[in-house]
Amino acid sequence: MSYAELQGAELNYAKLQGANLRYAELQGADLYQANLQGANLSDAKLQGAHLREVNLQGANLWYANLQGANLSGAKLQRAHLRNADLQDANLSKADLQDANLSEADLQGAHLRNADLQGANLSYAKLQDADFKDANLTSANLSYAKLQDANL
Numbered sequence: 001m002s003y004a005e006l007q008g009a010e011l012n013y014a015k016l017q018g019a020n021l022r023y024a025e026l027q028g029a030d031l032y033q034a035n036l037q038g039a040n041l042s043d044a045k046l047q048g049a050h051l052r053e054v055n056l057q058g059a060n061l062w063y064a065n066l067q068g069a070n071l072s073g074a075k076l077q078r079a080h081l082r083n084a085d086l087q088d089a090n091l092s093k094a095d096l097q098d099a100n101l102s103e104a105d106l107q108g109a110h111l112r113n114a115d116l117q118g119a120n121l122s123y124a125k126l127q128d129a130d131f132k133d134a135n136l137t138s139a140n141l142s143y144a145k146l147q148d149a150n151l
Contacts, residue, residue, distance in 0.1 A: 002040075 002022040006029055014034040021041045030050040037055050042062040046069050053073040058080075065085045074094045081101045088108040098118040105125045114134045122142040130150045
């Protein structure tokens with residue numbers, strides 16, 4: 001399903017574990033509580049997608065565009081989000097334990113009450129991000145840009 005064109009698709013509760021959605025066009029798609037564990041979404045376009053409570057554990061989201069996406073309550077443990085664009089994304093209450101967010105763009109992202117234990121945020125752009133009540137225990141923030149971030 002790589003290069004799939006699924007803009008605005010209703011994929012609530014979909015079972016897509018391990019699916020190859022590389023380069024997929026999922027702008028504005030609704031994937032509420034979908035299971036994408038271990039899926040390949042590298043280079044996918046997910047701007048404004050509704051990904052509330054989605055399971056993306058161990059998923060590959062390298063270079064994915066998630067600008068303005070709603071990932072509240074999402075399960076992203078051990079997810080690979082290197083160089084992902086998460087500007088203005090809602091990641092409140094998301095579980096990002098041991099996720100790789102190195103070099104990701106999280107400018108203006110909402111991470112209230114998110115769990116980032118052991119996450120790699122090295123070189124990430126975190127300007128204006130909201131980390132209020134987030135758990136950053138053992139997170140790697142080396143060389144991250146934190147100007148005006150709410151910690």
